[in-house]
Amino acid sequence: MKITRSRDFTAERAWGAQNIANMNGITTRLHWTDQPYRWHINDGEEVFVVLDGQVEMRYRCEGVEHSQLLEVGDIFYASVGTEHVASPVGEARVLVIEKEGSV
Template sequence: MTREPILLAHALSTFDQRWSPRIVTQVNDYDVRVAKVEGEHVWHAHDDTDEFFLVLDGELTIALREQEGERSVVLSTGAVFVVPRGTEHKPSSKDGASIMLFEPTGTSTVGDRHEDVPDHVDATTGHALEP
């Protein structure tokens, strides 16, 4: 990891792939990831960790399956949301968005429980950010 400031706009300009996060830096045992998203992800859950979302640009919808039933939250630029551990969720963005995520290092983008992963979703623990 670099010991220099990282401009998020520059980090996002280094790749075009959707649903394929890049690891910008690490904080203790957590990755700070950025991703470009568009269309639908996959229903999935992280059994042992919460998932933090920050929308840097655009709009992100997160569908949730909770005890009370299904609901969706809509996050606009600057909004944050935490999906509690064990909660099935499915992020999507109709017109595209740039997001930041905080997750324990090694956390899979498709969680511990997921439906079939479509070709446009990268099942990864994050990719190194290109200089």
């Protein structure tokens, strides 16, 4: 049993993470960041939940780039092959659920 207070979590570097759980090869990690990640495609599905702050999520579908501002409580689902990049507006804390070892 473990309780994590996400609003108190910080990391030494952008996208630093605290492992919450690993269930049958699926990881749940709490990330802190104040910098954009990088454009990438996961090798599996990904669920991205904003717990604190705001995050601009940019993604490409069929070669067309889209952008959506995610607020606290918003959930972004990236299906296999979805190219995307997360850019926080200031500091943000996000919960990421994905296949173990995914980028």
